[in-house]
Amino acid sequence: TTGWYDKLPEVKKMVEKSKIGFLYAANFSLGVNIFYHGVSIISELCDKFHFYDVAISETHHTQKLDAPSATALALAQTVMQKFKSKKTILQETPRMKIKPEQLQITSTRLGSVVGNHCVVFDSEADCIELVHSAKNRTGFAHGALIAAQWLKGKKGVYTMKDVITSMHNG
Template sequence: MKIALLGYGKMGQTIEKIALERGHEIVIKTNEEEGYDINQADVAIDFSVPKAAFFNIAKCLKLGVPVISGTTGWLDNYEHAIKLCKENNGAFIYASNFSLGVNIFFELNKHLAKMMSQLKQYHVSIEEIHHTEKLDAPSGTAITLAEGIISQHDEYNKWLLNQNKKQTIPITAKRIANVPGTHSIEYKSNTDTINITHTAHTREGFALGAVVAAEWILGKTGVFSMKDVLNIG
């Protein structure tokens, strides 16, 4: 499989390592929006920056190259990307987090939220910790977790960053050097606390998930998620 890496920072370099180990070829690796021929690739993996992500995704979809995107912070254009995918009979996966373990954690989070929705004495909060190079806050993963809770729990209707208001899920975002990513959900009452946490030890878990998704999407058309890739939920 010939892969284009759109975004060649630390994450892109880790994806390259995993892809080569799995027998794939990297034909493009770039941090630029222009100057590359995407038609060289069988599939593109975008881990760029928020301002470049939609440009990269749109270019791939218009030219018929399946694209996997793990860039967060660009989702104002997500519906436009879906429209382009359908108009061009393309193939697209966006995930706020490609880690196989995190995608299991997403499902666990929703299942717990459904159970806790009957227990109004518990109040939920989310904390996420990432490396200091992460540009957006809260993380896309934390937002996905919050949205998962909201979908299962009628007590909450939105999330807020570093604020605690009625019917909202407060998200605390911390930036600490050399932390790949930690996400914790806490349900707290006057009598006890329930926590679930996912802790990434390296970037390789995210990279492996992205390469697995790229392998899976070849030959398919449509808009997919990691739930489709992993056949969970």
């Protein structure tokens, strides 16, 4: 679900006017949305210790049109909300030293890879790698069905983060 976010304010107005429920996500996979949740927690913890750095990498099939993926960009936003030293996203391959406030995303297009995302927190002492790998597209369908069931009877605009948070909080 890429390429329409510039229209989100207009969509929100339509949803409010129509008094319906609307749920959107960069990625409907349950695994990816649980991954976002974990990345958020670890970003917050690593930010408290100023000796960690963080970067994101993603790999998709060669037919994918966008780079970085909407999922990688959503991961970057998740990281930057909690890892306060990162202020901007660096999407291209750097030709010089990157600035400490830049969060680098590297994108690879390879064969028929459905989708792999990795967030790395690195320090001189250790490295923490969080990885999500989609094996097929079933996870997207399951997530969309669960989101639709969760949305039933609700009014307003929601994201998959709302679904995961409500499930996490019981």
